Amino acid sequence: MSALSAFSRALLVALLTALSSGFIRSAPALADPPSVVAPPAATDAAAEEKDVPPPASPPPVEAPVEVRELWTGSLYTSSFRVGMCVSAQGAVRGVLHLRLANGQVDVYHFTGTVKDNAIEASHSSGHTFRGRLSAPDKVEGTINLKNGMKIKLEGKRIQDVPLAPEDCAPLPE
Numbered sequence: 001m002s003a004l005s006a007f008s009r010a011l012l013v014a015l016l017t018a019l020s021s022g023f024i025r026s027a028p029a030l031a032d033p034p035s036v037v038a039p040p041a042a043t044d045a046a047a048e049e050k051d052v053p054p055p056a057s058p059p060p061v062e063a064p065v066e067v068r069e070l071w072t073g074s075l076y077t078s079s080f081r082v083g084m085c086v087s088a089q090g091a092v093r094g095v096l097h098l099r100l101a102n103g104q105v106d107v108y109h110f111t112g113t114v115k116d117n118a119i120e121a122s123h124s125s126g127h128t129f130r131g132r133l134s135a136p137d138k139v140e141g142t143i144n145l146k147n148g149m150k151i152k153l154e155g156k157r158i159q160d161v162p163l164a165p166e167d168c169a170p171l172p173e
Helices: 003-022 045-049
Strands: 066-075 078-087 091-099 105-115 118-123 128-135 138-144 150-159
Touching: 091 118
Parallel strands: none
Antiparallel strands: 066 078, 066 150, 078 091, 091 105, 105 118, 118 128, 128 138, 138 150
16 A cells, blocks of 8 residues: 555545544434323222223334434545434534545544544554534545644535445445
8 A cells, every 4th residue: 555545545534534423413402302281090999890901002112313314525546425414412424535546445443533623533553633614515624643743634525415324434426
């Protein structure tokens, strides 16, 4: 692997983390599930003999709501697509697809947090990203590679897009 290739991958991993954490839209707080009150028990024998259906069970609790976004951009000779999901509590998870100049696509999974439009994310390799939303359709930040190198980048933000449900990966183009 060439040094540029390794550098591009490391940078994009950090970018993935950064871009994914760049997904900084406040998600609405989740509502408490509705309460179900059981009807009062019958008190006389006649009521007990009737075929009374049991009280309705509470509705199923839905999966947590996540805001889903796609970040795109380029860095040097590579391009990236980052799928990100952000929970109402500010947890970020996502997947970076980094397309190298030779057409090879590297895939990186990352996690992080979003708070007050500030994004922090990391990859298991040790690369990190810190950034912020600079406009409704733009994110900017710095990738910090584990070797100490820092790379500034910008990405385009597309909101409310479909992503792979299991890991928030970008869908094929």
